[in-house]
Amino acid sequence: MVHANSITSLADENLQAYYGKYAPRGDCSKGPIISMDASGFAFHVSGKTTHSGRMETIYSYFGNSYRGISFAILPFARSADDWGTTTFVFNDGEVPGRISVENDGTGTNSPVQRALAKASPFMRCGGAPKIETAQATPAQPAKPLGWAQLPQAVGDYGGTWDMFHNGEVASAITALIGAGRIQALEDRLSVRGALERQGSLYFVSGNAEHKGGEEQAYVILDAARKRVQVGLWEDGKLTVYAPSSGRLPVPAPIAQLLAASPGENAVPLSGLPWELRPIPGRAPAAFVRAGGSQKITSFSIFCSKREPVLVMHLNRPPDSQPVNSVWNFSGWTVVVPMASANPAGTIWFGDLSRSTLPKELVSRKGYAYLRITGDMQGQASLNGASNAVRTALGGCYRF
Numbered sequence: 001m002v003h004a005n006s007i008t009s010l011a012d013e014n015l016q017a018y019y020g021k022y023a024p025r026g027d028c029s030k031g032p033i034i035s036m037d038a039s040g041f042a043f044h045v046s047g048k049t050t051h052s053g054r055m056e057t058i059y060s061y062f063g064n065s066y067r068g069i070s071f072a073i074l075p076f077a078r079s080a081d082d083w084g085t086t087t088f089v090f091n092d093g094e095v096p097g098r099i100s101v102e103n104d105g106t107g108t109n110s111p112v113q114r115a116l117a118k119a120s121p122f123m124r125c126g127g128a129p130k131i132e133t134a135q136a137t138p139a140q141p142a143k144p145l146g147w148a149q150l151p152q153a154v155g156d157y158g159g160t161w162d163m164f165h166n167g168e169v170a171s172a173i174t175a176l177i178g179a180g181r182i183q184a185l186e187d188r189l190s191v192r193g194a195l196e197r198q199g200s201l202y203f204v205s206g207n208a209e210h211k212g213g214e215e216q217a218y219v220i221l222d223a224a225r226k227r228v229q230v231g232l233w234e235d236g237k238l239t240v241y242a243p244s245s246g247r248l249p250v251p252a253p254i255a256q257l258l259a260a261s262p263g264e265n266a267v268p269l270s271g272l273p274w275e276l277r278p279i280p281g282r283a284p285a286a287f288v289r290a291g292g293s294q295k296i297t298s299f300s301i302f303c304s305k306r307e308p309v310l311v312m313h314l315n316r317p318p319d320s321q322p323v324n325s326v327w328n329f330s331g332w333t334v335v336v337p338m339a340s341a342n343p344a345g346t347i348w349f350g351d352l353s354r355s356t357l358p359k360e361l362v363s364r365k366g367y368a369y370l371r372i373t374g375d376m377q378g379q380a381s382l383n384g385a386s387n388a389v390r391t392a393l394g395g396c397y398r399f
Contacts, residue, residue, distance in 0.1 A: 006056055007056070007057060008040070008053065008054055008055070009039050009040050010036070010037070010040055010055075013057060015036075016038075017129040018036060018090065018097075018124075018129050019037050019038070020035075020036060021033055021035050021124070021126075022034040022036070022099050022122035022125065023122055023125055024120075024121070024123070026097075026122075026123035026124060026126075026127075028125035031044055031045060031119075032044060032045040032046075032115050032116060032119050033125075034088075034099065034122055039051075040052040040053075040055060041055075043112050045115045046111075052075045053077075054077040054079070055075050055077055056073070056074040056083050057071070057072070057073050058071065058074070068091075068094050069091040069096065070089055070090060070091045070092055070093075070094065071089075071091070072087055072088065072090070072330075073087075073090065074088070075088055076110075079374075082335065083328055084333075085103050085108075085332055086103050086113050086117070087101070087330060088101055089102070092121060095128075096128035097123055097124035097128030098121050098122070098123055098124075099120075099123075100120050100121045100122075101117045101120035101122065102117060102120070103117045141162075142158070142160060142161055143162060143167075144161075144162055144166035144167030144168075144170070145161040145162055145163045145167040145169040146168040147226050149161065149167075150197075150202045150223050151197070154194070154195050154196065154197050154202070155194045155195065156194060156195050157192065157194050158189070158192060161195075163204075163219070164182055164185070169228070172221075172226065172228045173185070173228050173230065176229075176230060176241050176243070177230050177232070177241045181232070184232065184234065185217055185219075185230065185232060187208050187215070188206065188207060188217035188233065189204065189205075189207075189217050189219075190206065190207075190208055191206050191208065191209050191212075192204055192206025193206060196251070196253065198251040198252070200222060200225075201223075201249065201251055202221040202223060203218065203219060203220045203221065203251050203253070204219050205218035213233075213236070213261055213292075214233060214235070214236040214269055214292055215233060215234065215235075216233045216257075217232050218231045218254050220248050220250070220251065222248050227245070228243070229242045229243065229247060231254075231258075233262065234268075235268040235269045235270055235292070236262050236266060236268055236269035236292020236293075237262060237266045237268045237292065238261065238262060238263055238264045239264065240264060259294075261294055262293060262294045262378065266292060266293060267291045267293075268291055268292065269291045269379055270291060270381070271288075271289070271291035271367060271379065271381030271383070272289050272291070273288075273383040274286055274382075274383065274384035274387075274388040275287050275288070275388060276388050276392065277300070279302060282302070282303065283391065283395055284391065285300045285301060285302035286301040286388035286389045286391070286392035286393075287299070287300050287301075288381065289380075290370055290377065290378050290380055291367075291378050291379050291380065291381065292379060293370060293377040293378030294377065294378075295315060295316055295372060295375075295377055296312060296314055296315075296370060296378065297313045298312075298313045299313070299325075300313075301358070301361075301388075301389055301392050301393065302392050302393070303392070303393060303396035306395070307351065307352075307353055307396055308353055308355075308358065308393045308396050308397040309349055309350065310336055310338075310349070310350040310351075310352050310357065311341075311347065311348070311350075312325050312348040312350070313347055314345070314346045314347070314372075317344065317345030317346060318372050318375075320373065322337065322338075322373070323337075323338045323340070323372060323373060324336065324338060324371075324372070324373050325338050325350055325371075325372065326370065326371035326372070326373065327357060327368045327380070328368060328369040328370075329360055329364050329368050334356055334357045336350040336351075336352065336357055337351075338350045352393075352397065353397070358393055358397050358399065361382065362385065362386040362389050362399060366382055367379045367382055368380050368382060
């Protein structure tokens with residue numbers, strides 16, 4: 001899923017190169033000024049200084065296929081459900097050191113938020129960030145990993161033993177997934193744990209940088225039978241490559257990863273367009289499948305007894321209550337309180353009569369990030385949403 005992190009400081013975000021002060025045209029002799037350090041942000045506006053509290057970081061702000069240098073921080077998040085209305089886009093337009101500030105949506109903005117958006121864009125005072133790379137000692141080539149060496153490789157993070165290119169294990173993985181998939185697997189283990197052992201099973205899991213939950217992988221090695229199983233998440237959807245003789249047992253840490261991630265039946269993060277589904281005797285329902293979600297399967301929007309409703313279908317009950325369906329449109333958040341409609345806790349209804357969600361769906365483009373209360377749950381495509389939602393709610397909602 002497009003990955004967002006709730007944080008209260010920047011100390012663990014590896015953004016030290018961006019620390020400093022930012023002002024319009026990079027002139028810190030004038031205001032307003034944005035200061036950035038490990039504690040977060042300070043905003044110097046009209047002679048007063050205020051500080052950030054809760055923040056959301058979104059490194060995949062522009063979607064899964066984006067490979068540029070821009071990323072987003074939402075510095076005025078109010079809660080896990082409400083990310084606030086202000087978005088900072090760093091390196092906007094692929095310009096290092098540039099921050100664009102936008103107040104998105106129709107929510108209430110403070111004088112500080114309004115002043116920052118009015119003065120946007122900001123440039124880093126003293127010049128653009130420079131990330132210096134230390135001269136590293138040339139690494140020793142990783143040793144080919146054979147089945148007999150697996151006990152010695154436990155605890156290795158990939159620097160000592162080569163499990164992708166040379167050796168018996170690499171050959172077994174290549175034979176299973178194909179040489180053309182090796183790079184995809186390596187990319188999704190670029191941030192990985194150490195090789196672990198459970199009985200005769202050895203395993204490792206990880207993800208692409210800042211892409212946990214959407215671009216990730218695991219490898220299970222059965223040393224006794226010399227067999228391999230690979231799980232590969234691409235665009236938020238899991239594909240399992242298993243031996244022809246059947247799937248291997250799943251060690252407990254991998255089982256936990258599977259429970260917290262989108263499954264094999266998940267819709268990819270890129271999503272499917274909205275569609276109209278007929279309802280006998282009434283206007284059709286607008287329908288969309290959730291992309292890259294481990295719990296949400298789909299949403300339907302329609303008129304019920306002349307009232308607009310949102311129906312959320314889950315493949316398992318929520319972890320806690322009360323339940324809110326949270327839609328985030330690039331920083332602007334809509335929260336819809338939901339009520340259970342079946343004993344299994346997999347169908348939930350929300351009243352849209354006073355909600356702005358239909359208006360957002362017909363006016364936005366791209367996709368919306370999804371949450372169940374504070375739990376990230378992938379995203380929904382907005383392709384086709386305008387026509388589908390307008391048609392479905394034409395008789396019961398005023399746009």
